[in-house]
Amino acid sequence: MFGERLQILVSRDQRRRLVAEAKRRRTSVGAVIRDAIDARLGGATSEQRLRAVADIRAMRGGRFLPPDALDRVVEEERDQAIQTDHRRRG
Amino acid sequence: MSFFLDANVLIYSAVDSEYRVPCLEILEAVAERRTEARISTAVFEEVWHIESSGRAGRIGGLAARSYTLFTPLLPVTDEVVARALALDAPRLGTNDRIHAATALVNGIATVVSADAGFEGVSGIRRVDPRDERALHHLIGS
Numbered sequence: 495m496f497g498e499r500l501q502i503l504v505s506r507d508q509r510r511r512l513v514a515e516a517k518r519r520r521t522s523v524g525a526v527i528r529d530a531i532d533a534r535l536g537g538a539t540s541e542q543r544l545r546a547v548a549d550i551r552a553m554r555g556g557r558f559l560p561p562d563a564l565d566r567v568v569e570e571e572r573d574q575a576i577q578t579d580h581r582r583r584g
Numbered sequence: 585m586s587f588f589l590d591a592n593v594l595i596y597s598a599v600d601s602e603y604r605v606p607c608l609e610i611l612e613a614v615a616e617r618r619t620e621a622r623i624s625t626a627v628f629e630e631v632w633h634i635e636s637s638g639r640a641g642r643i644g645g646l647a648a649r650s651y652t653l654f655t656p657l658l659p660v661t662d663e664v665v666a667r668a669l670a671l672d673a674p675r676l677g678t679n680d681r682i683h684a685a686t687a688l689v690n691g692i693a694t695v696v697s698a699d700a701g702f703e704g705v706s707g708i709r710r711v712d713p714r715d716e717r718a719l720h721h722l723i724g725s
Contacts, residue, residue, distance in 0.1 A: 496617070528617070536656045543615035546649035551608055556599030557641030561592050561699040564634060565677055568591075571633045 496528075586620040587722055588658075588687040590680075590697030591630035593713055594623070594650045598643045603698060606713040610696065613723035614653055621696070623650065624658040624686045630679060664689050675701045684708050694722065 504512070516523045529539045538546070559567070589610070596603035597611050613619040632647035634640050651657070660682060668678075668685035676684060684705050687695055694709050695702050696719075702710035711718045 538652045538655060540615070540617070542652050546652040547608070547611045547615045550598050550611065550646060550649050553598040553643055553646070555642030556595075557639070558596075558599050558601040559640055561697070561701075564592055564595060564630075564640070565679065565699075567637050567639045568630050568633050568679060569677075571637055 586622060586690075586692050587694035587696055587711070588683065588690075588692045589621050589623050589627065589654075590683060590695060590699060590702070591623075591627045591634070592698045593696055594627070594631045594646065595634055595640055595643070596698060596713065598646050599640060603713050606716070606719055609719070610713065610723055611653060619723045621654075622658050622690070622692065623654045624660055624683065626660050626679065626682050626686065628654070628657055658686050658690055660686060661689070671705065673701075673705045675704060677701070696722070 512523045512526055516526045519526065525540070531537075533539050592603075593607050593610060597607035598604075610619075610621065614621050628647065628651060631650050635643050635646050664682060664685045667689055668681040671681050671684060673681060673684065680699065680701055684695065684702060687693070688707055693707060694711055696711045696713060698713060700710070700712075702708055711722065713719060
C-alpha cells in the first residue's frame with residue numbers, strides 16, 4: 495500500500511536504465527525504484543517476498559495448536575531457558 | 585491502513601486448519617504490497633520459538649520466511665515496555681501486552697490475531713483472520 499508521493503530528479507541514463515529494467519521485469523518504473531529502495535535500505539525485494547509466501551504455502555506436516563497452546567509453548571521454552579541458565583550458574 | 589499481526593497468524597499460515605487460507609491471503613497481500621502489515625521482534629521471536637520447539641510439527645524455515653516478508657521489524661523499545669506495563673488489559677499475557685503496546689506506540693489500531701484476548705484492549709481493534717468482511721477490508725481484495 496503506497497500513500498507517500500516522492501518526486502525525484504534522475505539523469506537521462508538512469509531513466510533509460512530504469513525503463514529497461516522495468517521492461518525486462520514486465521513491471522513499472524515505480525516498482526523497480528521501490529524494490530531498489532527495499533534492497534538497499536532494509537527490506538526484501540518483491541521476488542524474495544513472493545518466494546517466501548510460496549515456500550510457506552508449500553509447507554506440509556504442521557500441527558495445529560489453538561492460540562492458548564501456542565502461548566504455552568513460548569512460555570515453556572522461556573522457562574526451560576531460565577532453568578538451564580540457573581543450572582549453569584550453579 | 586496499517587495493521588499488526590500476531591504470531592499465530594504466521595504459524596497458522598503454515599499448518600492446516602480453517603485459519604490457513606485467510607492467513608495465507610494476508611501474507612500474499614503483504615508480499616504484493618497491496619497492504620501494509622507489520623510484526624515486531626517479539627512476534628518474530630515467538631514464531632522462531634514455536635518452530636524450534638517442534639510442537640507445531642514440521643514448519644522449519646517459517647521464521648526465516650516471516651523475516652523476509654516483514655523486515656524491517658518493529659522494535660520493542662523502552663517506550664513499548666512502559667506502555668505495556670500501563671495497559672489495562674487483564675485478559676492479556678505478558679507477550680501479548682508487548683504486542684498491543686508495540687502496535688499502539690507505532691500508531692497502529694488493528695491487531696489481526698486468532699487470540700480473542702486482544703478484545704477489550706483500549707485503542708485496539710482485534711480482527712480474527714476468519715472474519716472475511718473485516719479481512720477483505722484490510723487487504724483490499
